[in-house]
Amino acid sequence: xxxxxxxxxxxxxxxxxxxxxxxxxxxxxxxxxxxxxxxxxxxxxxxxxxxxxxxxxxxxxxxxxxxxxxxxxxxxxxxxxxxxxxxxxxxxxxxxxxxxxxxxxxxx
Amino acid sequence: xxxxxxxxxxxxxxxxxxxxxxxxxxxxxxxxxxxxxxxxxxxxxxxxxxxxxxxxxxxxxxxxxxxxxxxxxxxxxxxxxxxxxxxxxxxxxxxxxxxxxxxxxxxxxxxxxxxxxxxxxxx
Numbered sequence: 240x241x242x243x244x245x246x247x248x249x250x251x252x253x254x255x256x257x258x259x260x261x262x263x264x265x266x267x268x269x270x271x272x273x274x275x276x277x278x279x280x281x282x283x284x285x286x287x288x289x290x291x292x293x294x295x296x297x298x299x300x301x302x303x304x305x306x307x308x309x310x311x312x313x314x315x316x317x318x319x320x321x322x323x324x325x326x327x328x329x330x331x332x333x334x335x336x337x338x339x340x341x342x343x344x345x346x347x
Numbered sequence: 348x349x350x351x352x353x354x355x356x357x358x359x360x361x362x363x364x365x366x367x368x369x370x371x372x373x374x375x376x377x378x379x380x381x382x383x384x385x386x387x388x389x390x391x392x393x394x395x396x397x398x399x400x401x402x403x404x405x406x407x408x409x410x411x412x413x414x415x416x417x418x419x420x421x422x423x424x425x426x427x428x429x430x431x432x433x434x435x436x437x438x439x440x441x442x443x444x445x446x447x448x449x450x451x452x453x454x455x456x457x458x459x460x461x462x463x464x465x466x467x468x469x470x
Contacts (some may be wrong), residue, residue, distance in 0.1 A: 274456035276392075283442055283460040284392065290449060295458060327392055331454035335408055338392040 241330050242268050243339035251347040258315040258335045260342045262328035267308045272332035275304055275313045278341075287326075288313065318344070349373040349459045351443045356464030363433050364466070369443030369461055371428040377401075380446035382457060383428045385439035385466075393439075396412040396428065397446065413436075433468045440465050 242265040245338035249282040252258055262273065286295040288304035291311055314323040323346050328339040334339055355367040367383070382397040396407045396417040405417050416429040426443055441464055444457035 270451065272451045272454070272456075277458075283462050284457075285460070286447075286456060286458050289447055289456045289458075293449075327458060330390070331456055332451050332455040334406070336394050336454040338394070340391050 240334055240335060241268065243330060243337055245326075245328060245339040245342045247342060248340075249343045249344055250346060251319055253347045254318050254320055256318050258313075258318055258322070258344055260313040260315075260326055260344070262306075262311040262313070262339050264309045264311075264330060265276055266331045266333075266334045268311075269332035270291065270332060271307050271311075273306070273311050274328045274331065275302075277322075277324045278327065284327065302325075312338055313332075350389055351445065351459060351461030353441065353443050353461045353464040356441065356466045358368065358469065359433055360469045360470050361434060361468055364429070364431045365433065365466060367428040367430065367441055367443075367464060367466070371424045371426065371445075374459075376419075376424040376430070380450075380455065381419060381426045382446055383416075383417060383426075384442045384457065385437075386442070386463070387436075387439045390439075391437075395441070398426070430466070433466075435468050437449045438466060438468050 244263045246261045273291045275288040278284040292304045303314045325341045325343045327341045351370045352370045383395040398417045414432045418427045443461040446455040446458040447458040
């Protein structure tokens, strides 16, 4: 089973700042089968990125994904008030699919 | 608009059973793999089970094998999760989710999620 580690655990930033979130895998994720989700309190997760770098339908272009192998990054270029949330990465290159523990982006 | 609406959650005693349902609309349900994912209170996400379009293939996380059964009724656009021999550690919000289009040979991302239904296992 591939274990995903996300860092930092919490990121405290101000609106307008750039956020860089890391997801590291215990083994290489084949073909960059990595996704990112956003979850706000009391809501379901929402898909942001799949295939490491492809934005899902309706996702603003301030969200971007990059990386390959074992190291992946989600970047939010300029934080909007609605972007403060928890972000999860998920690998689907091997079974079982696994999720990272999440990074909370909160307001500084 | 894709919509997934779960129901059937509630309080159940350890060892008991519960059946969750998910009503799908806004897309051709019979064309997609579907999954259940759970989230324990204050914790992260855990994939539970998935099922192929025609129900011919089903997969489970090890911790629920032999206790949970996923099924679907394409005529009713509905997904189900039968949960037996429930344990305290099964307490979670259970989400129904649609699997994406661009998947690996073994797994996929989840492109639409329902709002979830809470299952509490406690005496």
